Amino acid sequence: MSDHKIGVYVCHCGSNINGVVNCAKVTEEIGKIGEVVVAKDYKYMCSDPGQEMIKNDIKEKGLDRVVIAACSPRMHEPTFRRALEGAGLNGYLLEMANIREHVSWVTKDKEEATKKALSLVKGAVKRVKLHEPIEEREVPVTNTTLVLGGGISGIQAALQVAEAGHKVYLIEQKQYIGGNMAKFDKTFPTLDCAACILTPKMVDVGQSPNIELYTSSEVIKVDGYVGNFTVTVREKPRYINHDKCTGCGDCASACIMKNRIPHEFDEGLSKRSAAYIPFPQAVPLKAVIDDGNCLFLTRKKCTLACVKACGAKAINFNQHETIHEFKVGSIILATGFDLFDAKRAPQYGYGRYANVINGLQFERMTNASGPTSGHITLADGTEPKSVAVIHCVGSRDENYNKYCSRVCCMSSVKFAHLVKDHCDAEVYEFYIDMRTFGKGYEEFYNRVQEEGVHFVRGKGAEVAQIDGRLVVIAEDTLLGQYREIPVDMVILNTALEPRVDAEKVAQTLGISRSGDGFFMESHIKLDPVTTTTDGIYLAGCCQSPKDIPDSVAQGSAAAAQSLAIIATGKVKISPISASIDSEQCAGCRICIGLCTYRAIKLNEETLRAEINEAVCKGCGTCAAGCPSGAIRVSHFNDDQLLAQIEGVLA
Amino acid sequence: MFKDFTSEIMSYPGGEKITACMQCGTCTGSCPTSHAMQYTPRRLISLIRANQRDTVLQSLDIWKCASCYSCTTRCPRGIKFTDIMYILKNLAWKEQSKMENKNIAGFYNAFQGLIEKRGRMNEAELIMKYSFQTNPVKLLEFAPLGMKMLLKGRAAFSAPSVRNQVQLQKIMKLAQERGGE
């Protein structure tokens, strides 16, 4: 017999647990075990009185181990660890038995539930005896932040950290910042012009002394851990000397590829040169040379008209890529979304019929600085007399993306308003459900209804061309009738999707993605900004589809997280980590491939694996995979686990 | 035996996902015959879920499905509506008194009769049998086309059959006896 004094506390969690598990019986049975000197059940163990009860027992009865049978340790393990520490006991001398998620929530069978709860608690009692006190470690942090992605949420995050007086590295893959919002014309629900509200922020980024902006750049490597990341960034050559370029655009006018390359910023609705200014308000307002289309760069054959035209002598074809290395305390990911390619749903005729366009193309069309100078026009240059907007193309659809893209109902209603405003055509909205849930949104929907837009409740099933005219085929479900509605233009409001390089980015940063492909947050409700990797935060559409207000809010939230780390000056590191017995390690490197957090490296001199405990999350994958049994995970060692299993099976 | 019509449909292969319908009407909009239906595919799902079994099974709309599977491939909720149409037709067929359209009943009877007996089909024979079962005047309507097909060598008047008729008839009968589930 050991001489431990164990206290066992069984939580009712209101009726969450006690409604299924007979908590009193579990308490009574577990109290019969010799070393269990206290066994109590209580309505809410996590409440103040519950915690006080545990603290008092520790002090008065001299408990040296505590078992709490309650909810998932994910929720309240930190709470109870603090309670133990408040009574002078090391927080790791605690073991929780999850009798809610693992028992009461997954069955209605009261008898079996009570049996299972008891065996889980028995396992916890056996295990807790082998727990050892562990001390948490703290490491100092670097007070800089890296923001990846220069769309609206990345801009918001960067500005906020910079305004608080801290250094920010803002990395953008494109040659300019502003993201998708920079392409919009008006924004719902208030219809302010996107440029009017975004441009000042873009200019602030360009002028802030605390923001170092790297466009045409991407993160290629991330090492380290919260508070102490080392990020490697590759900056692609722009073939333009930024210090000299004035953004005058003379190179663009001179380029012999002028008006020959589909312009990405205009979603292919206009043509540009190989040397060009992305758009008039671009930050930085510098020329770009497109290395995929520049005749000199691709074939070394060109008259170099751009070089001759450039008065500032800013063009430099000898530029090479530059590799930068930044030390940062935290990373904010704001990489945005990709628009669903409507060609994947051929029934809508995108790419086949000239007047079937997507939402971003419509945005460009209505934008005063866009390809049609703000006029809504058909391919033949005339104004449409009727326009259809089809919602949910690629969203809410098992064939493509199951989720709702959240922004399309409102942007569709905005499109309808803009059509009415610009050319007074008839507008037909084909929708499944109208989801106008934000502040001022329902009111906006109401306003557009009153403008005389036709709302047809039914998903557009097909776009056909009959007698030279586009026809949207759908069921008007409120009428219960099959309808063919002829229109001049169709706008497909397509889904927001995870970026095509999301997996690569996730691997580079060592973070997870959820089932829908977006980056995964730590907790969908209570921690939507943090990833499962400490010190890496999410903002905007890279986490899930969002409108501008939500993207901005999350950008600010991510900045606050980052600033919190800087303000503390140090971070706590979970003490649960793996360690390698170098005597037993055979240097086979299996563990290195298994570690998702890239915490293990081979020591090139000793040829033995070594674990960076600050990076290690203590997940145990390496320990399970090590063929020579050389890896041990603190707080999850073999003896502890075997004892737990014994207890459960007893 | 079933709590309601929905659970009855769900008990058959292909009917499982009917409760997932969000009434978007993609099925109807994709259906080449829904323009002629009193109850569109989406409405049939609604009627099933509203437990209106007789209305659904008595409706001729279920016999308008051409089995093109457009609704099935496009359904955003993965509902196999073509299969559900088959389930509905099976149930309606079992309760034959409800089949009012003689053309449909006659054609299906003629086809199935030939298959159950000989295991192979001959269009000329099928048309003759169908006409006699419904209205022999139909033969006159089919005659011009029949003549053309004959002249082009595309009509066979022999009665094709599988060699092992006993086996074929036995398995078809056994399947019939199991109630067609």
Added chain:
Amino acid sequence: MVAYQYYPGCSLHASARDYDESVRGVLGHLAIKLEEVPDWNCCGATITPSLNQLQSQILPARNLALAAENRGDLVVPCNACYMSLKKVQHNMVKYKEIREGVIDIFSQAGLSLTGMPEVRHLLEMIMEDVGLAKVKEMVTKPLKDLKIVSYSGCQLVRPLGFDDPEDPQALDQLMEALGAKVLPFSQKSHCCGSSLMTTQPELAFKMVDSILEEAKKVGAEMVVVTCPMCQLNLDAYQGQINNKFNRTGQLPIIYFTQLMGLAMGLSKSQLGIQRGIVSSNKALEKIV
């Protein structure tokens, strides 16, 4: 010689003899051996599944059982047969009750399902096993200037088909390989109405009319098909449909194998080309 098992289906022995003739002609020319599944039976098409689900599994399953006794993939020229056979295969894997029901009934009739052959549409086999390169190599009389639309129909591509269900590509590619000019055609995988042509002609007439009118509008000289049911509905009923909707102009409906044969230098009669109700002589003038 590469050998396949061949399931012609009922039509190819009667109203679609021309399809059968051209299949045998072309594959013979390509040195591909077809062995007809011994004692095959009707697949049940869309009729049996409407009346009795278990019978509609039994019929195709018997063919699979018979084919399983021999080697080689099962090649099917008819869209409806192809889909029926594929679907029962799919069901046997997915639904335990169907699998056990079929096996049990078979055991009482001395049939056993020892395995299931791979079911492939003839077009699928030609695209994947023969390949476009080989096809191009065999072409001696390219179908130059022949303007066609390719009409795959529905059950070739839905719900278990091998090509895109909305915008199938295989038939286009094959026709281009023969040298034909393939026109854009939005009706590619729309439905011809199948058996509704007999029971509810008013529905099927409209469906066929949309297909033919679109084909005429884009300037097609022929409609190329992969299914005897589509051919019959588009070809044999074309006159009646034209009358009903007051349409002018006639469009020959031709099997893809017939055009393959022509491009490879086989004779018209060898390919059953004279059997079309709408004559294709005029459209083919420039080739042969």
